[in-house]
Amino acid sequence: MSATETKVLEGSEQGFATTRLDALLGWARKYSLFNYPFVTACCGMEFMAVSSPRYDFARFGAEAPRFSPRQSDLLWVVGTISQRQAPILKRIYEQMMEPRWVMAFGTCASCGGFYDNYTTVPGIDKIIPCDVYVPGCPPRPEAVFDGLLLIQDKIASGVRKPSVVKPRQDPATDLVQINTPPKPEKKKKKKDEANGEDA
Amino acid sequence: MSKLALEKLQAKFGDKVFETHSQCGDDTAVVSPDAWHAAALFLRDDPALDFDLFVDLCAVDYPLRENGRFEVVLHLYSTTKRHRVRLKARVGDLEGDAAEIDTLTDVWSGAGWLERETFDMMGVVFRGHPDLRRILMYPEFEGHPLRKDYPAQQTQPLVPYRTEEEAGMVLEKVAPFGGDEGMAFGRKWFERGARS
Numbered sequence: 604m605s606a607t608e609t610k611v612l613e614g615s616e617q618g619f620a621t622t623r624l625d626a627l628l629g630w631a632r633k634y635s636l637f638n639y640p641f642v643t644a645c646c647g648m649e650f651m652a653v654s655s656p657r658y659d660f661a662r663f664g665a666e667a668p669r670f671s672p673r674q675s676d677l678l679w680v681v682g683t684i685s686q687r688q689a690p691i692l693k694r695i696y697e698q699m700m701e702p703r704w705v706m707a708f709g710t711c712a713s714c715g716g717f718y719d720n721y722t723t724v725p726g727i728d729k730i731i732p733c734d735v736y737v738p739g740c741p742p743r744p745e746a747v748f749d750g751l752l753l754i755q756d757k758i759a760s761g762v763r764k765p766s767v768v769k770p771r772q773d774p775a776t777d778l779v780q781i782n783t784p785p786k787p788e789k790k791k792k793k794k795d796e797a798n799g800e801d802a
Numbered sequence: 803m804s805k806l807a808l809e810k811l812q813a814k815f816g817d818k819v820f821e822t823h824s825q826c827g828d829d830t831a832v833v834s835p836d837a838w839h840a841a842a843l844f845l846r847d848d849p850a851l852d853f854d855l856f857v858d859l860c861a862v863d864y865p866l867r868e869n870g871r872f873e874v875v876l877h878l879y880s881t882t883k884r885h886r887v888r889l890k891a892r893v894g895d896l897e898g899d900a901a902e903i904d905t906l907t908d909v910w911s912g913a914g915w916l917e918r919e920t921f922d923m924m925g926v927v928f929r930g931h932p933d934l935r936r937i938l939m940y941p942e943f944e945g946h947p948l949r950k951d952y953p954a955q956q957t958q959p960l961v962p963y964r965t966e967e968e969a970g971m972v973l974e975k976v977a978p979f980g981g982d983e984g985m986a987f988g989r990k991w992f993e994r995g996a997r998s
Contacts, residue, residue, distance in 0.1 A: 687940045689961040721947045721957055722939070728973060729963040765971065 625761065632676065632702070633758040634664035639675035641695060644682025646709035649741040658744040663751055672698040677754065680733075683711035684724045696731040704754055707736045708747065713767075716740065728765070736767045745771065805829060807851055807887040814844055830888040838874075838891045839904035845878060845887065846909055853878040853887065856910035859917060861924040865950040870894065872901050872926050898925055898949060905931040923948040 622630075642650060653660050654668075669675040672695045684692055696705070707727050710716040713736040715725035727733055734757055737750040749768045757763065808822045811831050818837035823830040833841050845853045857877040864871055870892025879886050894901030905928040906913040917928045918937040925946035928934060936943065940960060945952055966973050 686957060686959055689959065693961050720954065721952070724959070725957075726973075728969065728971075729959075730961050732964075732969065 626759070629759040629761060633755040636663075636665040636677045636754075636758075637667050637669045637675040638665055638677050638679055639669055639672050639695070639699070640679045640681060641692060642679075642681040643684060643688060644709075644711065646681045646711070646741040649744065649747070650679065650681045650708065653744045653747045658748070660748070660751060663748070663755065665751060672696075673700060675699060676703055678703065678705045679708050680705065680712040680727050681708040683716070683718060684727055684730075685722050686724055687722075689724050689730050692727065693730050702758075704735075704758065705731060705733045706750055706754060707733050708750075709742055710738050710740045713738055732763075733765055734763065736765065738768065738770075742768070807831070807845065807853075807885065810848060810851060811841060811844070815841060827886075828888065829886070830890065832890045832892065835891045835893050835903050838889075839906065839909070841889060842876065842906050842909045845889070850883075851880065851887075852882050853880045855879040855881050856906075856912045857886075859906070859913055859920060861920045861926050863924060863948065863950045865896075867892075868896060871896060871898060872924055874903055874920065874926060876906070893926060898946075898951070901925060902927045902929055904929050907931055922946070925949060 640647075640650060652658055660666075665677065672678070676699075678696060678699060680692065696703075705727070707713040711718060711723070712727050713733075715723050719725070724730060735750045735753045737746055739746050742750075746768050749771075753766055753768060757766075805822075805824050808824060808829050808831055811833070812819050812822065815833065815837050818834040818841075820832045820834065822832070831841075845851050855878065857879050859874070859876050862873045862875060864873065871894040872892070874891050874893060876889040877886070878889065891903060893903050901924075903926060905917060907917065907928075907930070914931070914933070915937060917931055918934060920926050921928060921931075921934055922936040922938050923946060935941070939947065942960065943958055964973065
């Protein structure tokens with residue numbers, strides 16, 4: 604057996620590598636995520652897009668959906684959580700085995716979205732701990748991938764601080780471009796043109 | 803459009819029909835709550851009207867109206883004659899009490915769930931309904947959320963929210979709307995105390 608075939612971890616040219624046990628476990632876990640999709644609303648359409656062949660999150664090792672929370676590592680909360688569903692979600696989370704991770708998929712799961720009313724939980728972190736927030740209404744599959752990679756980084760590093768997927772392009776930059784040039788400059792230009800015509 | 807349904811209602815019920823309105827093919831009749839069930843039955847069974855399709859039933863809250871704060875609205879359609887009518891009745895006092903009206907479940911059985919929804923959201927009680935429970939909100943919910951005096955931001959969680967100590971992080975995020983935005987009419991009304 605050649606050295607390349609026995610490669611287990613990066614940098615093992617000699618057929619063996621040293622590592623810490625928790626790092627090894629984290630490396631193993633992050634590429635074999637068992638998902639529990641808790642799909643309640645329209646974000647489920649985008650979840651289907653992410654899991655189906657065109658985008659295909661199986662490429663990142665998050666292949667197997669498990670429809671029992673006892674067998675799963677990663678809880679995807681996809682869609683609006685109403686007050687009536689909150690006990691169900693909490694129960695599902697409590698049934699999951701440690702270690703477990705939670706992703707809030709979409710704006711409603713992250714903060715309640717525009718449902719600022721009597722019936723909606725304003726973010727699942729009011730009920731259960733949440734590791735990664737993916738904003739968007741619904742988020743594009745690319746944003747979900749960013750969230751999945753963030754989860755994998757967290758699993759590998761063991762850090763449990765919650766984090767948010769940032770937009771790949773900040774929409775605010777476009778607004779600035781549209782609004783330029785500012786008004787005072789326009790007036791000056793007009794005066795200059797007028798002078799030029801007079802001359 | 804013809805005002806056939808309105809004329810027939812007025813001929814049959816006389817003073818019990820408080821007012822009628824007809825514009826752009828929308829015929830509306832406001833009837834007394836005691837005539838509610840009889841009027842519905844008449845509209846269904848009269849051969850010239852034949853309103854066989856129960857379309858919708860809901861209620862509107864007019865919080866400042868002294869007599870009849872809630873307006874129960876019924877929409878009907880006839881699949882054979884192809885005409886529509888809208889029937890209204892005003893119930894309840896300023897406090898939202900005594901909002902009672904007869905059920906229509908024995909006229910159109912499809913009225914069952916819509917009457918439950920109207921009861922859940924507005925608190926209008928339908929006398930004789932076989933199973934008048936909440937249909938959208940949970941049984942523990944107190945009050946009726948679509949009434950104008952229900953505070954727009956008041957929630958009634960079934961699961962107690964995590965405390966910030968338990969979570970180890972700030973849970974209070976920036977709301978999508980500021981205090982003076984989104985459903986502003988409801989909040990201003992509530993702050994001003996429109997009943998005074």
